[in-house]
Amino acid sequence: MSLFSRFFGKEEGSGKTAKDRIIMVLMQDRADISPELMENMKRDIIAVIKNYVDIDEERIELDLEKENTSVALVANIPVLTVRRRKRRV
């Protein structure tokens, strides 16, 4: 959900929230993306990213989000430090 829609969320009424929630829930139901599958995906993504940057694993958020008519897998991954790369001279 964008900052704007959050900002205007109150004006829209809870009906809009209901619709957004159903769409999200059905996306999981229909695709059969279980919380377990999401966890597994999260674990694999963490493993890959850790090769490049130090991240705060506890604060990672991974969600399916609906933006207008499309669906996005949105990850919020707090980076602690970026690893120094070995550079060739």
Place this chain on the structure above:
Amino acid sequence: MESRVIVVTSGKGGVGKTTTTANLAAALARMGKKVVAIDGDVGLRNLDVIMGLENRIVYTLIDAIDGACRLKQALIKDKRIENLSMIPTAQSKTKDAVTADQMIKVCDELRADFDYILVDSPAGIEAGFKNAAAGADEALVVTTPEVSAVRDADRIIGLLESMEKSPIRLIVNRIKPHMVKKGDMLGVSDVLDILAIDLIGMVPDDESVVRSANTGEPLTMSSDSPAARAFKNIASRLVGNDVPFMSLESADASGGLLGKLKRALGL
């Protein structure tokens, strides 16, 4: 006319399956169709009280299936409307008392005498629902404009599709137009967007439904309340008439328009 077996179902409990079954049965009968409503919820009998026929039960569907009586003996003729009958189920048995094959046989046997055979399905997605739906050609899915009910409707629609019921049509029940207008309730168009099946009716939330359940007289027998009109319209559409949707639509459209405007503005 070829008779039609229609299962009324929802997934979630308490959204108005039995009320819908009773009202459509009465409305169809008033239109001159020969109708029987079957209570498919073995062990949790309800259709009899909603239709006000609870004192006339001698035999049940289960008795007929067990061979304790003939199917015709389990039929209760409604004395208020010509052409309307009901088959109650047993209150003491469990859902295992009927099999899918037995339901198919019962429905097929009734085709000889009735134009419309409406089966009131139990809530849930287990054997009870599957048995109730087994003998049906088509399905009516009842939902309310709530997250949980719409989610369960989606699940049930998937199951009905895999059972090759066709058409599968939607009834959105208990709409509160003022809440939809304020944007505090899902509108019919929202529900349709989400479930993507044909709409056959929308029924406003109406206190007269509670009163009719109290007295055991389906609204479509005598009332002209908004819900009664909505159910009569659904019955008329079932028969094949092209009936425009009620003014609820306008309440819905205003919410929808606001939503569209906001979306256009990127909000």
